[in-house]
Amino acid sequence: MRVAVVVLAAGSGSRFGHSTNKVWLPLSGRRILSRSLTNAVKSFPKSRNVLVINPTDSHLAKEVLSREAHSIKVEIVAGGNSRHESEHNALMHLAPAIEAGKINVVMIHDGARPLATSKLFLDIAQAAHLHGGAIPAIVVDPREIDYSSDREIVRVQTPQAFRAKDLLDAYRSAEVDGFVGTDTAACMEEYFPKVHTIAVPGEVANVKITYPQDLVIAEHVLEMRGYKE
Amino acid sequence: MNNEELTAELHCSNCDHETIHTLVYAGRLLVSTTCQVCNSQVKHEAIDLRLHYLKDLEHRIATKPRRLLRRFWRAPFSSAISLPKKFMSQPRKIWSEIKSILGRN
Numbered sequence: 446m447r448v449a450v451v452v453l454a455a456g457s458g459s460r461f462g463h464s465t466n467k468v469w470l471p472l473s474g475r476r477i478l479s480r481s482l483t484n485a486v487k488s489f490p491k492s493r494n495v496l497v498i499n500p501t502d503s504h505l506a507k508e509v510l511s512r513e514a515h516s517i518k519v520e521i522v523a524g525g526n527s528r529h530e531s532e533h534n535a536l537m538h539l540a541p542a543i544e545a546g547k548i549n550v551v552m553i554h555d556g557a558r559p560l561a562t563s564k565l566f567l568d569i570a571q572a573a574h575l576h577g578g579a580i581p582a583i584v585v586d587p588r589e590i591d592y593s594s595d596r597e598i599v600r601v602q603t604p605q606a607f608r609a610k611d612l613l614d615a616y617r618s619a620e621v622d623g624f625v626g627t628d629t630a631a632c633m634e635e636y637f638p639k640v641h642t643i644a645v646p647g648e649v650a651n652v653k654i655t656y657p658q659d660l661v662i663a664e665h666v667l668e669m670r671g672y673k674e
Numbered sequence: 675m676n677n678e679e680l681t682a683e684l685h686c687s688n689c690d691h692e693t694i695h696t697l698v699y700a701g702r703l704l705v706s707t708t709c710q711v712c713n714s715q716v717k718h719e720a721i722d723l724r725l726h727y728l729k730d731l732e733h734r735i736a737t738k739p740r741r742l743l744r745r746f747w748r749a750p751f752s753s754a755i756s757l758p759k760k761f762m763s764q765p766r767k768i769w770s771e772i773k774s775i776l777g778r779n
Contacts, residue, residue: 455700464681464682464683464694464766465680465681465682466682466683467682467683467684469682469701470682470697471678471680471699472678472704473702473730474730488675501769511748568697598697624706654684654688655684655685656684656685656686657684657686657695657707657709657716658716659705659719660684660697660707661704661716664704664718664726668726668729668730671733672733
């Protein structure tokens with residue numbers, strides 16, 4: 446299995462003026478993004494690692510990577526105006542290697558999810574290699590959303606992984622059609638509906654840092670893990 | 675990162691949209707976040723923060739030699755120059771963190 450890991454961190458931190466993109470915030474002594482990146486690549490010693498950032502953060506990225514992730518070889522790619530565009534840029538960067546058969550699984554992870562364990566990344570990559578695609582999902586009690594519903598509802602997380610060639614073709618087709626997906630799986634579903642995407646059990650602790658409370662929860666989780674992963 | 679104040683966009687539960695928040699850190703720990711629009715604040719519970727800080731301090735002390743070595747290995751010259759200054763500033767830095775944690779009640 447030849448894996449490429451793509452970590453998305455291109456969100457803007459300056460929509461309201463001078464502020465930091467949340468992925469660069471400290472979390473128990475290290476930046477959120479460096480934790481996300483380190484966990485993502487831990488299980489894949491020979492992976493290609495792509496970090497998609499806002500070009501205005503390039504100086505900060507170099508500083509943080511040299512301090513906190515100096516042992517990881519990272520290729521930096523400029524992000525776009527949307528998540529979809531950032532994924533597209535990363536895939537175009539990897540396209541020559543994908544076409545040459547040097548990468549057969551691409552895994553895309555949100556930089557604001559610093560608590561996904563290396564085991565989850567490995568499970569997702571293996572399932573994608575075997576079945577075509579894999580996403581982590583947590584079953585939600587449907588009554589939390591609609592009391593009358595008895596359908597099974599899942600909360601989807603990242604990392605999401607797919608066979609590299611299919612994913613590249615999907616994003617190329619999306620570019621031609623002007624399709625913009627909400628996440629990686631949405632684009633694959635649009636262009637390769639027959640690809641079997643497996644739902645792998647997600648992790649409750651794999652929160653996306655969104656609310657201020659998430660930072661407090663993340664600190665507690667890291668403390669419980671002895672600040673590892 | 676001692677008693678540092680940062681600003682970042684986070685989703686405010688009160689405003690129900692992304693707003694700029696001020697984040698206050700003591701050492702490696704987050705002390706509080708405040709929404710700059712509605713002033714709603716999220717804090718660690720005081721007793722919890724003290725325990726959390728002690729555990730974190732223990733971890734920082736235990737891992738310091740390893741972190742120092744790594745820094746020396748990467749940049750021996752600049753590390754050697756900055757070490758005495760950093761060493762001298764540690765008591766004041768930790769005292770300031772403790773004051774910030776105790777003073778938030």
